[in-house]
Amino acid sequence: MYRLLLDTNVLLDFMVPERPESNAAVEVIRRCANGTDTGCVCAGSLKDAYYVACKYLGEQAARDFVRAFLDALNVIALDEATCRIAASSDEPDFEDAIIRATAENMRANLILTRDERAYERSAVRAITPQRFVDLFC
Numbered sequence: 001m002y003r004l005l006l007d008t009n010v011l012l013d014f015m016v017p018e019r020p021e022s023n024a025a026v027e028v029i030r031r032c033a034n035g036t037d038t039g040c041v042c043a044g045s046l047k048d049a050y051y052v053a054c055k056y057l058g059e060q061a062a063r064d065f066v067r068a069f070l071d072a073l074n075v076i077a078l079d080e081a082t083c084r085i086a087a088s089s090d091e092p093d094f095e096d097a098i099i100r101a102t103a104e105n106m107r108a109n110l111i112l113t114r115d116e117r118a119y120e121r122s123a124v125r126a127i128t129p130q131r132f133v134d135l136f137c
Helices: 008-015 022-033 043-057 059-072 080-088 094-105 129-136
Strands: 003-006 038-042 074-076 110-112
Touching (some): 008 022, 008 043, 008 059, 022 059, 022 129, 038 043, 043 059, 043 094, 080 094
Parallel strands (some): 003 038, 038 074
8 A cells, every 4th residue: 555645736637537647647546545545635736626627627526526535535734834844945846845845744655746857856756647557556
């Protein structure tokens, strides 16, 4: 069983079948929902995914996706300590720094993201959902 932190782009891939790694995102979240792996998401990522889904898919669909994520994933709270770690990190992008700090704090095995390069400095390895599926499913 892997302890995974899912980046916002994985949530978006799950919601929109036309996105590049949609099938892999669906497989990863399915594994988390059935208990094969433990999937986690930052509260901020859930909020950001909701915002994008609302804009493109409508408010009802966005809420349905949020409920599905809440059923399948553990939501990790964003607190002041994590924000301070992120603000003091060597990550050039604050949002990526929050994901990195959260993954390190929760002792995740992997960060799943389509932007692997964003987490090159992280103590937690980042791979794409497709790579995860190829390696572990």
